[in-house]
Amino acid sequence: MRFLALLWLLPFLCWAEPAVVIRATELKKEPATDAATVAELAENAALDAGERKGGWTRVRTPGGSEGWVKMLLLRYGAPGTAKAGDTGLSQMFNVARTGTSGTTVTTGVRGLDAEQISNAHPNVAELGKMASFAATKEASSGFAKRAKLQARQVDYPAP
Amino acid sequence: MRFLFLPLALVLTPAHAQFNLNLDRILDTVKNVSKATREIDEKEEIAIGRDMAARLLGAAPLVADARLQRYVNNVGRWLASQTERAELPWQFGVLDAPQLNAFAVPGGTIFVTRGLLAKMRNEAELAGVLSHEIAHVLKKHHLKAIQKGAQVSLAGDAFSTALSDSRSEARAKLISFGTEMYSRGLDKSDELEADRLGVVIAARGGYDAYGLPAVLQTLQAMNAEDSAVALMFKTHPAPAERLDALGEKMQPTLDAYSNQPQLPERFTVEAKAAR
Numbered sequence: 481m482r483f484l485a486l487l488w489l490l491p492f493l494c495w496a497e498p499a500v501v502i503r504a505t506e507l508k509k510e511p512a513t514d515a516a517t518v519a520e521l522a523e524n525a526a527l528d529a530g531e532r533k534g535g536w537t538r539v540r541t542p543g544g545s546e547g548w549v550k551m552l553l554l555r556y557g558a559p560g561t562a563k564a565g566d567t568g569l570s571q572m573f574n575v576a577r578t579g580t581s582g583t584t585v586t587t588g589v590r591g592l593d594a595e596q597i598s599n600a601h602p603n604v605a606e607l608g609k610m611a612s613f614a615a616t617k618e619a620s621s622g623f624a625k626r627a628k629l630q631a632r633q634v635d636y637p638a639p
Numbered sequence: 640m641r642f643l644f645l646p647l648a649l650v651l652t653p654a655h656a657q658f659n660l661n662l663d664r665i666l667d668t669v670k671n672v673s674k675a676t677r678e679i680d681e682k683e684e685i686a687i688g689r690d691m692a693a694r695l696l697g698a699a700p701l702v703a704d705a706r707l708q709r710y711v712n713n714v715g716r717w718l719a720s721q722t723e724r725a726e727l728p729w730q731f732g733v734l735d736a737p738q739l740n741a742f743a744v745p746g747g748t749i750f751v752t753r754g755l756l757a758k759m760r761n762e763a764e765l766a767g768v769l770s771h772e773i774a775h776v777l778k779k780h781h782l783k784a785i786q787k788g789a790q791v792s793l794a795g796d797a798f799s800t801a802l803s804d805s806r807s808e809a810r811a812k813l814i815s816f817g818t819e820m821y822s823r824g825l826d827k828s829d830e831l832e833a834d835r836l837g838v839v840i841a842a843r844g845g846y847d848a849y850g851l852p853a854v855l856q857t858l859q860a861m862n863a864e865d866s867a868v869a870l871m872f873k874t875h876p877a878p879a880e881r882l883d884a885l886g887e888k889m890q891p892t893l894d895a896y897s898n899q900p901q902l903p904e905r906f907t908v909e910a911k912a913a914r
Contacts, residue, residue, distance in 0.1 A: 497860060502883075532849065532853060534847070534849065534894075534897035534898055535849055535893055535894050535897045551849065551852065551853075551856065552852060552882055552885065552886040552890070552893075553886075554856065555859060555879055555882075556856065556859055556860030557860065591698065591699055591736045591737065591738060592695075592698055592699050592734065592736040592738045592740055592752060592870065593738060593866075593869065593870055594822035594870055594873075596698045596699075597694075597695070597698050597818060597819075597821050597822050598818070598819060598822060599698075600694050600695065600697035600698035600818070601694075601697045602690065602693035602694050602696075602697050603693055603696040603697040603700065604693050606693070606696035606697075606700050606701055607689065607692055607693045607696055609701060610692070610696070610701060610708070610730055610732045610748075611730060613705065613708040613709050613712050613730070613731075613732070614712055614716070614728070614729070614730040614731075615709065615712040615713045615715075615716040615717075616716070617716060617720050617725070619713065619716070620712075620713045620714075620715075620716035620717040620720060621717065621720070623713040623714075623717060624713075624717045624844070624845065627762075627900060627902055627905055628900065629717070629844060629845035629846065629899075629900060629902075630845040630899075631721060631843060631844065631845060632842060632843050632845060632896070633843070634839050634842045634843045634892065634896065635839070636835075636836055636839050637835050637839070637888055637889065637892070639832075
C-alpha cells in the first residue's frame, strides 16, 4: 500500500508535474491578467507546474523563471514523451480484497470495467443501503451553510 | 415514421383492396410503434433508474463508510437543489472500485468511484464531477439514448411492457440495454454539454468553478493506457479536448466564480475513507 500513500501526497508536492502550454502566452508575476509579465512563453513551451489558484497555475520555466499561467492553457506531460505507465491500481485493489495475488483472481472480482458492468446482477440490498444515506434538501442546505457556501444565480450558457 | 404511413395509405386505397391485407394487423403495428416512441414519464424514469442503479451496485458495492456516503450525498443534494429538477429523489453513492469513473443514472442517482475520489484534492473538485453527472440527469441524456435504443430492440408492445411490468422479460432487456450505455458511452456532444452545465451548477452552489477543469487536468496527466482509466477514456472525449472546449465556451463563467471556496480541509476529513 506504500504506493497509495504516495498518491495521497501528490497534491502537496510542488513542481511535481512537467507540462506544456498549448498556446503562446505571458508568464505573469501574480495570478491575475493585469499582473506584470515575467516572460513571454512560446506555444508548446515546457514548464514545471505547481499549485493552482483560481484560474491560474504556478509554473517554473527550465531557465528558472517563476510565475503564473492560465490553468486551461496547460497540458500535462513533457513534449514528445510518454506519460507514466499503468498505476497498477486495479491489481492492488484485488490484492487488498482477496489477500492473495491479484493476477490469480480472474473471476468473481467485482469492479467497473466494461465486462464487469455487462455481467453484473442487481444488488438490491446495496440499493436500499444507498437510499438510507440520502440527504434531504434542508439538511444539505445546512451542510452548505456550515462551510459558508453561498448559492448564486448563474445562467446556463447559450446552447 | 413516414415509411409506416405509406404502406397504410396504399392499403386504404380501394384500387389495392385485392391485396386483401390484414388491415387490423397493420393498424396494430402502427399503434404499437407509436407506443414505443412515447415519452417515458418521470415516475417511469425513476423506476428504470433504480433498476439500473441496482445493476451498477452489483458490479461494485458501496464503499462501506457511512460518513463518506453521507458527505457525498450532502454535497450532491445541495448542488441538485440549485437546478430545475430540484425535486427529484436525488441520491449519491461512492462505489468501491479502483477504476476512475462517475455515472449518472436516470431519475437522479449519481455514482462516483473510490478511485476517482482518491485523485481529488478538495470539495470543489468533487462538486465539479457531481455537477457534470447532475447535468446528464437534467438533460435526460441516458434516458433519451435508452428510448432511442428501445425502438430498435423492443418492438411493438414490448416497450410498454418494459415500462409497466418491472418483472417482465422486456424490462430485463431494457435495463440491460440501459446498463450497457455505461460501457458504450453517450454522444460526445452530450458529454461536452454536461461539462458546460456542470461548471454552472458548481458555481451556483458557491464552489470554485474550476473544480471540474482541475479534475479533467488530473485525468489528462494520466496515461490513457492505464487500466484504471481505460473505460472512462473510451466512453468520454479526451480530457484535453474537454479542457479545450471549456476554455472556448466557459472562460468568463469560470473566471467570474474562480474565487469561491474549494474546501480542501473538509474534503480531507470527510472523504478520508476513499484514500
